[in-house]
Amino acid sequence: MEGPVAVFELVSQKILDSIRLFSDFVRRVTRRLGIPGLRNAVLYFLRVIHCERIFLRGKTPTESLEPHTPLPFYALIIGINKYKSTRIPDLRGAALDADSVDEYVRTVLRIPVQQIVNLRDGGATREAIIRELRALITRRAVNKRNAILIFYAGYGASVGAPKGWAVGSENISLILPHDSLIDADSGQRVHPIPDRTIGALLHGLSEQNGDSEKGDNVVLILDCCYSSATTNLVDSVPSRRMRGFRLEAEDSIPADLDESIWGNLSGKVFVTPAPETSYSARRSHVTLSACHKDGAAQEVGARGLFTHALLEALRGVSTEKVTYRDVMRRIPNLPGQTPLCGDHLPDQLFFNSLVPGKERTLYPVSLKDDAFVIDAGFLQGVGYDTEFVIYAHGNPADSGEPLTTMIPKSVRASSADLRYLSSSPPLDFDGSSSYFAAQSSIGKVAGLRLHVTPSEPESRRSILEALSKVYQPRTSGPAILLVDDAAHADLSILSSTSEVQYIIHEPLITACGLSGLRQSTTAETKAIYPVFRAAAHFFRFLRFSPNENRLRDLVHVEVYALEIDEEGELGPDLRRPWVTCGSSLYDSGFVDVVADDDTAYGIKVRNDSNTSFHVWAFYFDCSGLAISEYYKPPTIGGAEPSLPARGALTIGYGAGGGLPYTFFLREGQNLDVGFIKLFISPEPVDFSSIEQRSPFKDPIARGKRKPSAEFEVGWDTVTIAVVQRKP
Secondary structure (H helix, E strand, O other), X not given: OHHHHHHHHHHHHHXXXXXXXXHHHHHHHHHHHOOHHHHHHHHHHHHHHHHHHHHHOOOOOOEOOOOOOOXXXXXXXXXXXXXXXXXXXXXXXXXXXXXXXXXXXXXOOOOOHHHEEEEEHHHOOHHHHHHHHHHHHHOOOOOOOOEEEEEEEOOXXXXXXXXXXXXXXXXXXXXXXXXXXXXXXXXXXXXXXXXXXXXXXXXXHHOEOOOEOHXXXXXXXXXXXXXHXXXXXXXXXXXXXXXXXXXXXXXXXXXXXOHHHHHHHOOOOOOOOOOOOOXXXXXXXXXXXXXXXXXXXXXXOOEEHHHHHHHHHHHOOOHHHOEHHHHHHXXXXXXXXXXXXXXXXXXXXXXXXXXXXXXXXXXXXEXXXXXXXXXXXXXXXXXXXXXXXXXXXXXXXHHOOOOEEEEEEEEOOOOEEEEEOOOOOOOOOOOOOOEEEEEOOOOOXXXXXXXXXXXXXXHHHHHHHHHHHOOOOOOOOOOEEEOOOHHHOOEEEEEOOOEEEEEEOOHHHHOOOOOEOOOOEEOOHXXXXXXHHHHHHHHHHHHOOOOOOOOHHHEEEEEEEEEEOOOOOOOOOOOOOXXXXXXXXXXXXXXXXXXXOOOEEEEEEEEOOOOOEEEEEEEEXXXXXXXXXXXXXXXXXXXXXXXOOOOEEEEOOHHHOOOOEOOEOOOOOOXXXXXXXXXXXXXXXXXXXXXXXXXXXXXXXXXXXXXOOOOOOOOEEEEEEXXXXXX
């Protein structure tokens, strides 16, 4: 059947291309002749045809028909897995990260391939990287009306600053091209590229010939780290690697390295890739970095944590209406690393709003029982904070300015009732006018990204009924968002007439070895609904983090195996105390434990700040979707903070309270993955509503729902991935 389907798709595409050409012709002719009624009638007919095709292919039938004219955009995308020097171990995910960025730029931003330069592995030499950065400066087509993206994934490093270099610290940051640390044919060492060189080239983009300002729209994305403490492979979790390489004393760079590039900028200040360093030359661009200067940039499996999270955040919004800060806020809490956005222009729109993002979606507005209704609900990404602008035509370009603004007053699975935003002008629904709604705000992140594969009509009906029962919280983003591609989903479902299987796609979980929930369900609504409800809650709080991550760098986590102190004094419970055994198992957000249901583990949280914190801890069971309390304050409300300023809290041993935890594998499992998530706040906050039972055993009673937590005071989270293996 594959042949006929492919032929049908090809013929359909040819027909639709012809329809689009005819549509464009109708627009031009009717605009010139002044007969908008005919134009609207023809365009409505074409839109019906277009929507029917989208519906048959399983997409939301509301995509815009507007033709897209690419705006000038230039990208340099670098990804290096393989290094020429035998001293530098290969990476696994840097080249794939670069491929994913290239795919996003081509398919979502719709940028022509001739405006994209890709350098991979052996092609990403020192000479090639500098040549292509210079080409962005000298290319006449590139000007201040263009957007420029520079992406690098590979190793970073740090080394002592050469004598005479005025820098803000003892070390400088570098990126490692493919041929770093080898001796060239000339006999000279090929050095990494220092921040001074990168800064000078980016400065050249912003001030070419002293009168061109290309750099107002330059975005530098770096998925690497510079800390020498995060250099080598992580033996305990073989799928993990750190993108920081340790340079030795003999790898120091000469003071005149790349002087031909930065020499004419003497007296100016240069940029460093680490965005928190406050250099004035960073006005030339915006930097999005995987971590702070001393942090870790990790790849798990074959993907960089930061790049994957960044692309998922970008795919969920339209770049022309989102700022750099907004995008970074949509990145979830990554174990062991904190992505950063440079402090220059963080509130500027992405690419200065010059590059359209994903296809605009238009929803017809109808009047039903005195309510304005659109056929889009939380499955299409609508939340209670979503704003819509209303146009008189399906083509906003023909409508001019929007007529009014609306927000939802109720949200269901596939529809929503709208109301006017305060002081917005009313619409005139006289029966002869048609109105269309376009989303104008980015809204909050969805709880669960779900992919549904085609299935039998009966099981598909049960799935849709289960989705319609899911509750949409007023204080969060869409409970469940349907996505077309399983690669961008947290969970996908495979169904037959009698059974539904649940497949995990969240890369942080799958890279650790877990690919599915521990059991399937029957293909009945009453069995599917609890899984959807639990999965939406589970992934919402797994990703849950504050808008500003200001506290997590003030606390440090250690995880220990425990043993009973046979010589210790009996406690009030007539038991001997637990004490730590060996060094901390915590490694940049990950812990690898023995799941023998016997070895006990405890946590120590150190506070390096002058502020005391309240602490909650939860364990997220990825194979069962349960969330259990790991630790909670002795009392909720007016109690003293459990983590004192400049002090420590022990969980599972010592004076902190709580019992130690053991881990076990269920029958048939060789490995399991979970997350311990700490919630810290200087004020008492009740996080108890986060806990939930597994939908596969003892589900929460029907109709019972804990109220959504309201977290208004300052707080933050720390996530620890726990990989559990057989002894």
